Amino acid sequence: NAGVTQTPKFQVLKTGQSMTLQCAQDMNHEYMSWYRQDPGMGLRLIHYSVGAGITDQGEVPNGYNVSRSTTEDFPLRLLSAAPSQTSVYFCASSYGGLAGGQVIDTQYFGPGTRLTVL
Amino acid sequence: LAKTTQPISMDSYEGQEVNITCSHNNIATNDYITWYQQFPSQGPRFIIQGYKTKVTNEVASLFIPADRKSSTLSLPRVSLSDTAVYYCLVVLYSSASKIIFGSGTRLSIRP
Numbered sequence: 304n305a306g307v308t309q310t311p312k313f314q315v316l317k318t319g320q321s322m323t324l325q326c327a328q329d330m331n332h333e334y335m336s337w338y339r340q341d342p343g344m345g346l347r348l349i350h351y352s353v354g355a356g357i358t359d360q361g362e363v364p365n366g367y368n369v370s371r372s373t374t375e376d377f378p379l380r381l382l383s384a385a386p387s388q389t390s391v392y393f394c395a396s397s398y399g400g401l402a403g404g405q406v407i408d409t410q411y412f413g414p415g416t417r418l419t420v421l
Numbered sequence: 422l423a424k425t426t427q428p429i430s431m432d433s434y435e436g437q438e439v440n441i442t443c444s445h446n447n448i449a450t451n452d453y454i455t456w457y458q459q460f461p462s463q464g465p466r467f468i469i470q471g472y473k474t475k476v477t478n479e480v481a482s483l484f485i486p487a488d489r490k491s492s493t494l495s496l497p498r499v500s501l502s503d504t505a506v507y508y509c510l511v512v513l514y515s516s517a518s519k520i521i522f523g524s525g526t527r528l529s530i531r532p
Contacts, residue, residue, distance in 0.1 A: 307464075336520065338522070344524065345508060345522040345523055345524045345525050346465065346508075346522040347522070348520065348521060348522075361521075362521065393464045393465075395464065409467040409470070410457075410465070410467060410520060411467075412463075412464025412465055412466070413464055414463065414464060415462070415463070415464055
């Protein structure tokens, strides 16, 4: 298993450009999430998905779009990049929210994408 | 949402036991407490999860008192490689996929 993969590893954009950060997992996980991490800070949830065709907003969704057409892929789209979106972006997946009445939430994280917006 | 509070940073020495405490006063009955570890330039890695009393695995123990308003991550005999940021999270039973990270505790281990 490759686990959670993210591409690209690094990206530089100009203000106003759009781009898509790719995330894929091969563990057949239902749950996938996108986080951003600014220097010296914790992770903030952008969007998440509980399964193909279902997405929802996290703490900081503005400026980002997601879709989940397959179980494996969960791309994050920046519509019009701004310097405030300079950050490291992490994608994560997990087996499922509940199993046997207990929370099963071990999240597996990708290596991250370091994005700079000039 | 249950908010967690943990120390910003801690220092310790190799071979010592390190305890990191997290407070979560607003935790709901069915919510779980989870800890993650993050090394520089890497994504977080799951360490341990618990609901009450004590949970132990190969790398850590998690102590949760009866009132569940706090929890303590215990790392036995730390080494330099345990230098990392440790995050305490409350995972909502009602929305287990919506996982909110706090600011974390930066643990530094010295020789």
